[in-house]
Amino acid sequence: MAMQHSPLLMSRILDRGARLSPNEEIVTATAEGVRRQTLRETRNRAHQLAHALKAAGIREGDRVGTFMWNGSRHLEAYHATAGMGAVLHTLNVRLSDKDLEYIINHASDRLIIVDADQLPQLEALVGRIPSVERVIVATEPGFEGWSTTLPNPVDYEAFIAGQPTTYDWPEIDENSALGLCYTSGTTGNPKGVEYEHRSQYLHTMAQAMTDSMGLSATDTLCGIVPMFHAMGWGLPWTALMLGCKQVMPHRFMGVERLAELIASEGVTVSAGVPTIWQGIKGLVEANPGKYDLSSLSRVTCGGSAPPPSLIRWYWDTLGVEMIQGWGMTETSPLATLSRRVMKRSQLKLSEDDQFRNVAKAGLLMPGLELDIFDDNFNRLPHDGETVGEILVRGPWICSEYYHNPQPEKFHDGWLITGDVGKIDADEYLIISDRSKDLVKSGGEWISSVDLENHIVAMPEVAQACVVAQPHPKWDERPVALVVAAPGVTVDKDKVLAHCATAFARWQLPDDVLQVESIPLTSTGKMDKKVVRANLENQGYRLPDLR
């Protein structure tokens, strides 16, 4: 051994931010304004929480659930469980009772830390989650009077009170489990992705790169993406390591409150799904001059692809760089990233060309491998035209699901992502669709995402969703559902004429339906499974089949 083989444990980097910038703040939105605590306090409280968890019988490898919004106590739970070697199981507060019951039992969570406002939802599971010995209730203003019949409830503050503020983090195997996150399954039961110390450590380092999100200790981060989605995209870890100021919206996810928080706390970088950024755009347009978002320099957009028109609006109107990221729970999640300028040769591109690149899913993070394959797992050319299944592998990519391996989702060490796309000559990944959302018409594929992005650029359209409908001759044909901008009606022929400027005749939707809203999944994406089910329940038929 010539070099030290120190294990890559999150405990080796988590305390660093608090050590270097002890007075930096963690700000949590409350019903009364905001709650502030320093990084040093956060670190000390995390160490106290670890002691309290240990006293409650939690051992290395035990699952500790959180049923929480983004807030300082959720951050402490991240820090404490990672440090002590327990496994943080982030429960999505938007799941159905049925899914929630399934995943708590599947993971055998021993404890659940729950935000008091979320107690009623958990309460519904009383008697159905036998592994849970105790709930720890995080109380925010307005919820001091909580009560529950869940087992052995204790207030979070009482739970950690009096515990020592330094826990001697154990040296465990770097491939030990760190976290558990279930994917919002579109078919069957949710599947658990188990993150490990080494995988998350490497993901954290990659996220801190200049050519990644460029996160720095000088940043004020507002992670809007919930901490129960793929570890909040890894941002809480990276920010703890660097010592960033963090601003956490808790349950106040309305766009007005988010915009106020960004303005009042001087947020420089934020992260969320496109629907959040669509909402803030609408708010700013409806209230000119009301929100000073000048501190904001970049927002990371993931979960689904932001429309190019949205990316451009943020740059032209607010001077904010929207960074597109692509990944999924199974990829920790950062796999590719697209920024305005990612190569030296792009410095001299026109702004229009730069934004053409941002509209792509991006370039691969160092250390990962990614390629597109045909049905027989032959690699396909990188010509920007050939579409194939996207497979990815590398040190922060899932190799099996938790206690449910699902070997058909993997091939020869690669994760079969379920997304299809192309890779262009500049090595940009371009997502065509989720494979299940592609429209297969007459043996050809039509990208629902491309049609949606094109339609939503029309000023009279607020949202657009394209789904396949069965057709006896073509197998499937696309139908567009559109939500109109306030006070406007959307004209079918106008939408089709607009699409005809960019798509071939056979790619145009067979129908355009104006709807009040598009149903969303628990992760804020358009829920096309529900859209398709609704159409079926309504007895919808394509125009030429009526």
Added chain:
Amino acid sequence: MAMQHSPLLMSRILDRGARLSPNEEIVTATAEGVRRQTLRETRNRAHQLAHALKAAGIREGDRVGTFMWNGSRHLEAYHATAGMGAVLHTLNVRLSDKDLEYIINHASDRLIIVDADQLPQLEALVGRIPSVERVIVATEPGFEGWSTTLPNPVDYEAFIAGQPTTYDWPEIDENSALGLCYTSGTTGNPKGVEYEHRSQYLHTMAQAMTDSMGLSATDTLCGIVPMFHAMGWGLPWTALMLGCKQVMPHRFMGVERLAELIASEGVTVSAGVPTIWQGIKGLVEANPGKYDLSSLSRVTCGGSAPPPSLIRWYWDTLGVEMIQGWGMTETSPLATLSRRVMKRSQLKLSEDDQFRNVAKAGLLMPGLELDIFDDNFNRLPHDGETVGEILVRGPWICSEYYHNPQPEKFHDGWLITGDVGKIDADEYLIISDRSKDLVKSGGEWISSVDLENHIVAMPEVAQACVVAQPHPKWDERPVALVVAAPGVTVDKDKVLAHCATAFARWQLPDDVLQVESIPLTSTGKMDKKVVRANLENQGYRLPDLR
């Protein structure tokens, strides 16, 4: 296994830059101007070199020596050996024949790739380096007619010609050896530090962080630090991963040529020892307006601490941020780093206060641990005053020397760095001295570095070197050697009066000697061992002992 355990091999990241930015350039200075090749060509040639090395019998773990300047072929040797699993042994071209012979034999190098202009020095070892089966000669303009009696010489181009341009990089253990670099020993034989794939991979990721050197694919890097010093501070690896343009000065290390190269190639980031930056400063001052260095945004300075006045000059005159780094061959080398603004709280500091921080060795890189200890290895307080031995540990820190473990240089898993320093309340490391260069006077320590930095800020002083001289009463007393600025004489009393503004009376040098030059080590640091030896040979005695 829940996450993929892909090994951290350099081959997983080295080809990335050429894939993403194939037309980016590697520029090498030659006697006729510069030689250019694209990243794609560089990658292909590296794969060809690997095939050629394999055909020459090189197997995984075999040592391949390089006796080369910074240039495209040296970069190809880095890339090829790392990819194929051989061990790159970078030989310092400035070593004595005796040391060179020792380290080639100690490492059992099987092949040496040598720049043709360096053949005469290697030639001196004919018959004394039996492990070397073959030399591969890299020929630059002006050296086409090389000849040598070294074994089985072959021209580099002939060696790689016709080889396939893709080598299927093997999957080896991530703790396999990658490189070998001997430290310029101040006592005894040179000691080898063996880098491993995992250690260098993690170092590369850390170097690419925003809060580290901030290297980006949009940068044009000119690594002036030789690639035979601690893997060129790791910069060649990071630049290959990101796909940076790289500008390599080869043997043209004079400051005029360096400044021309920076100007003509639009270099944005460079790295070198303080003497280089002192030299370029002198050149710019002597030739106002001659060199357009406006593309340059930051220079990394390491090897020894740059004087604060130099750091400030670069910022005030050129708008260039000097980044101070601290480390050594044993630390891969990046351990701490200091930039103008490294924390959010520093954004509001005055420029003077920001530069006070840059004058410190900096903040610890994520993943490492560092502390100061007393003689009994008790940790000392971080009060900015208490001085102790600096120990460091982590995944890119050496754990023993190559075939020469030297357990006394390590303690309980920590590397004893041989530097002494303090840590302030903001967690900045401040180097007082190499422990062997500290002046121990009357039981107290005097920092030679602090005195030097103070003296060199005088306009009439170009360089200053402080060494200890034996004293019967005080054990040791400091003596300052100064090189005057051109056309000036340095007045001893003026130097002492200047020192008295910042140092206690007992800390002032006992003597100030004006000299023509200060001898440098092969790594460009002031060679205090030689300075002390020269004084002894001259029969120097302290004033109060005459």
